[in-house]
Amino acid sequence: MSGAVKKLNKKDLFNMFVRSNFQQASFNYERIHALGFCFDMIPAIKKFYKTDEERRLALKRHLAFFNTTPAVCGPVVGVTAAMEEARSDGEPIDDGSINSLKVGLMGPLAGVGDPLIWGTLRPITAALGASFALNGNILGPLLFFISFNAVRLALKWYGITYGYQAGMGIVKDMASNTLTKLTEGASILGLFVMGVLVTKWTKINVPVVISQTTNQAGVKSTMTVQGILDQLCPGLLALGLTFLMMYLLKKKASPILLIFALFGVGILGYWLGILK
């Protein structure tokens, strides 16, 4: 207990930020990001602890199971660093409370991060990029790469620095309504855009002819299944198909299996002339 508080400076935090971009490098089925988290913490451990014994304990402490959405691991790294700092300064914080805080944060953060990053941010930036790319426009991949990574890197950097400053207080912060407000707003945007995509980007055409009539002017008009469905509401089949897929996925059907099944439907439908 020297009393002189060893604080992480901007360089240390930046080092940890760079490391956190390799969070999943040693992803393994046994402990997922365990080594990744330890890797993030190394600059802090080096700074806070000077004896081999302390360092050994700290390293082993952070080789425990860890898993969260990589883009939002920042706050956990930051808070844990703050706790290690307090501990190295003589505060009575034991291994258990550090690890339970990590576990306590990684769950909710994954709960927010997975739908926010994989369920909203990436599909939307990727779909936007793809809409340009379908016409061969280089803007498509660039737009996706830049916008996704700008948000992701900002989340990591501010997550770590904010988490470090907020320290223990962050748990309270997670419960405050700013985060729920942001998550809810993002979900609304995500759902809205998904609704748009379902009808805009799904092409189903059922050209089965139901009736053929000739009016007084001699113009032939054909009534197809697709025509009737479009009068009801365009995109209805796409909507139905999406809901069917959601149901099957919830029943634990494998996505890749569903994709192959739909290819089967496409080939069969094309062969029978039901789909075009």
Add this chain to the structure above:
Amino acid sequence: MEIQLYQVILIFVFACIAGMGSVLDEFQTHRPLIACTIIGLILGDIQTGIILGGTLELIALGWMNIGAAQSPDSALASIISAILVIVGHQSIQAGIAIALPVAAAGQVLTVFARTITVFFQHAADRAAEKVNFRLLDFLHVSALVVQALRVAIPALLVTVFMNAGSVQHLLNSIPNVVTGGLNVAGGFIVAVGYAMVLNMMGAKYLMPFFFLGFILASYLNFSLLSFGAIGLIVAFIYTQLNPKYQQHTQTAATGSSETLADDMLED
């Protein structure tokens, strides 16, 4: 089209980057939109690369790593299909037909790779015992080599052994009804991706916003960007007007004294 030696090397290097990217899931170099574009750039036909990337990206929209589960291998699928489409002068639809089985096969390879890395984890335990920081760093980063080779070796094999003639021959043997059917299915296969994303978001009470987007886009011919702006405005208004948050601002304004906050907690 003959592939030059420098192109083989560049493909190998990029395949390593994409393989590492697919486990890191940070910079998204493993996504079709990026990977197909880069392969297109290397092979001198960036245009086809971009279009193939955009098409595959829509199919792969819902392929994501959640928890310990991993998605179909978009890195391997994107790279191999881009090589075959560009070198073999195939259609984008043929590219999809190549990409999907490869993505499924790649998923199996990923499982192997993530099992092998368990050994790195155990070596790290021993390094921690000896307080060897440098070895810990090395073990963590070198685990990426497993992931890099997982993609780069199959990609290299395809580049070297599949010359344009054999690719064309192979793909021409696919009957018309299959390619036509794949073309049709390509129109609605994205529904699986949408379904995965929707299941993921999971906020049932917000589904009206999904239907709002659906109905508006079914009848209005706006660009996607303007729909995005509408969605943003709707989300903003909802969170602004929602009484749930209003109440909170009120407590924040009036409940600055701790006793009041405590009373609220007891309620």
